[in-house]
Amino acid sequence: MQDSITEGYLPDDSNAPDYIHALPEVHYPEQLNVVDELVDRHVREGRGDNVAIYFEDWTLTYEELQEQVNRMGNALHDLGVGAGDRVVVRFPNRPEAIVSCLAVQKIGGVALPSMKLLRAKELEYIINNAEASAVIVYDDLLDEVENALPDLETVDDIVVAERNGIDHSYHSYDELLDDASDELEASETARDDLALMLYTSGTTGRPKGAIHTHRNVLATADSYARYCLEPTEDDVFGGNPPLPFAYGYGDLVTFPLRFGASTSLVEDAEPADLLEAVDTHGVSVLCSIPTGFNQILSRHPDGPEEYDVSSLRLGLSAGEPLTPTTFENFKSEYGIDLLDGIGTTEMLHIFISHRHDEEIDPSATGFPVPGYECKIIDPDTGEDLERGEPGLLAVRGPTGIAYWDRPEKQIEVNEDGWSIPGDIFVQREDGRLEYKSRSDDLIISSGYNIPGPEVEAVIEEHESVSEVAVVGSPDDQRGEVVKAFVVLRDDASASDELVTELQNHVKNTLAPYKYPREVEFSENLPRTETGKIRRTELREQEH
Known part of the structure; x- marks a missing residue:
């Protein structure tokens, strides 16, 4: 249990979101460890030989993934990482990033993936705010950690994955794995213990740590993915969202591993790299942002002829509004629908979308994802608005907006238990929700x-x-x-x-x-x- 570790940093009853667990799939037992569900369960149930991760020209099965997670979990435990401790994981989209996050969570810690472009000053604030005890880092991204190190108040250990010959004097990722046991039982975490912390980009002030429990992480797969995408173990998820981006963590970690499917990782992916991954890894669910899909179309007009894209069955888009033009152009070239979705770092993943098997109107984002409720309120009075009237979106479901140690911001983003992501929407008469803008993107002329x-x-x-x-x-x-x-x-x-x-x-x-x-x-x-x-x-x- 993490209560003593996180006490004083979490929202209290007066400003926390109301969590609604309307779906039977999100009724989890009180003792729950997300890694037991995402990895160990598949090995127990005979899917250990399934490919969990494709990366470049090699694969990692579920059994091999479990072994690496166990070794890293034991190594971290030996370094003193314990229940509730925050551990920064700083990588591009590589298997070591997934192994590290899962290892932290399996021993009861809190994984804190870090965007690779963050500079020392930004890392200093995030690491000190989270009071992280350790950093696991790709050697090519070590320099900014070292630049921040003199001002880091709580970091005891740095683990470096040596892949580019960068000199260092810290723990070696590979040596820790080699020396550790491959046997590890998942920590007896509670479903409401923290498992994941993601920091907002901080474009409107200091970055905020969005906190997510073991139950929250699984719920994104058991609501949006299960009902809107209907994955099977034959699916391969691929794309270019960074893993520290909530959208990327769901698409490339939680969703494939929840359903015994595979994830295709591409380090620093360009459009051609994504098409190559579709061809060689058999990607069936392609995840990107509208810019990514437009770049595929503009830079590779003959993409469907140059690459075998027959494995594709669906595309996912988030991060920016998907225009009907992009939707129609991509469908015309690649023969698949792109599901637009609205989600946030704070809500962890998408909570408004069409479902893959229903009629998609590309001029609207879609319907509330099963398990979520949405309403449109007056920004000034908080009163519910009629359909057809633009206003502020309010949402509640199995995830909600909760910040680490930011009580003043917590008050701003909750209204009677409803989370307020800050988006302007209209709910049409047919129930579809149409995105208008971020509240701060509204132009008053x-x-x-x-x-x-x-x-x-x-x-x-x-x-x-x-x-x-x-x-x-x-x-x-x-x-x-x-x-x-x-x-x-x-x-x-x-x-x-x-x-x-x-x-x-x-x-x-x-x-x-x-x-x-x-x-x-x-x-x-x-x-x-x-x-x-x-x-x-x-x-x-x-x-």
Whole structure:
């Protein structure tokens, strides 16, 4: 039990979300260890020879994965890592990352995957805030950990996976594995003990640690994946979301391992690498963000002819709104639907989506995922709004927004037990939920509320446009005006005539007041490590 370790850092009854366990599959026993369910159970039930992980030209079966997890778990235990201890895991998408996270969780610790592009100052804040006791790191990412080390207050041990010949004086990942026993019983953790901590990107202030229990982690698979994707052990999940991204952790760790399926990992994947993985690993469920799917289409127009993509049955998209244009273009080329989904680091995975076997309307995100409830509320009064009225999304289900040691933020994101992710939605008469914008992406111009992503989706339809971001730019008369930052396709050129074309296209498609009064052509758009457009940076630039 972790109570004594985490006491004082978790939300209390006054500001914690209400967890709703409506599905029978999320009624877990009080004693629950996520690794016993994701790995050990498959070995017990005779699936030990199934491939758990594909990476480059080699495979790791469930039995082999169990052995490596056990060895690393024993090694960490020998170093003094115990129940409730937070351990930072810093890797690109490699098998060692999965082994390390599962080993921490199996001995009752809390895995804290770290984005690989974080600098020393960012690592210093996160590690000290989480009071992490150890860091397991890929040798090529060790430098920023070392730069932060003089200011780290709680780290006792650093374990380095030596893959690139980087000199160091810390524990060797491989030597620890070699010296440790391959026998390990899962810790008798409670279902509500912490298993995973993921830090938000911090684009609007200090990063916040989103905390998730053993029950929360499994529930994402037993709600969204089970009902919307219907995986089997024959599926191979692949894609390029980073494992420390909640979306990537679910797609490439929790979902395949929950169902005895396989995960295909590609380190630092480019579009060609993803197509190669589909071809060689037989990927059936391809996970990415809209930018990733657009890059596959634009950089590899002959992709379906160059690679064997016949194994594909479904695509998953999150992180940014998926436009109907991208949906239709990818379906036309690859013959599969892309399921758009809204999820957050705090909610752990997707809670609004279509299901793979129902009629998909690409202009809407979809329905509440089975096990979740959603409603639209007035941002000012908190009152429920009628269908068709835009407002703030409120959601509850088997996961909810809970922060580590941030009581002031905890109050902001909960309303009578409902979690408030900060998105503006409309619920249509047919029950589908249509995304409008993040609450801070709403542009208010001359009293009109204009969702930036709605304008982006229309501009993206133009044949000259590769990518676009829309934000509000200060204006003395209107308060704000709509401004579009446009990245053109290689065969298009910036001109005043093209600006007028784009403006008229928006005027002819949406209410005329939504058209971009300013258009700036850019070579690229600022993005987070997970691929999301940093609209905050563009807004700050304008201000």
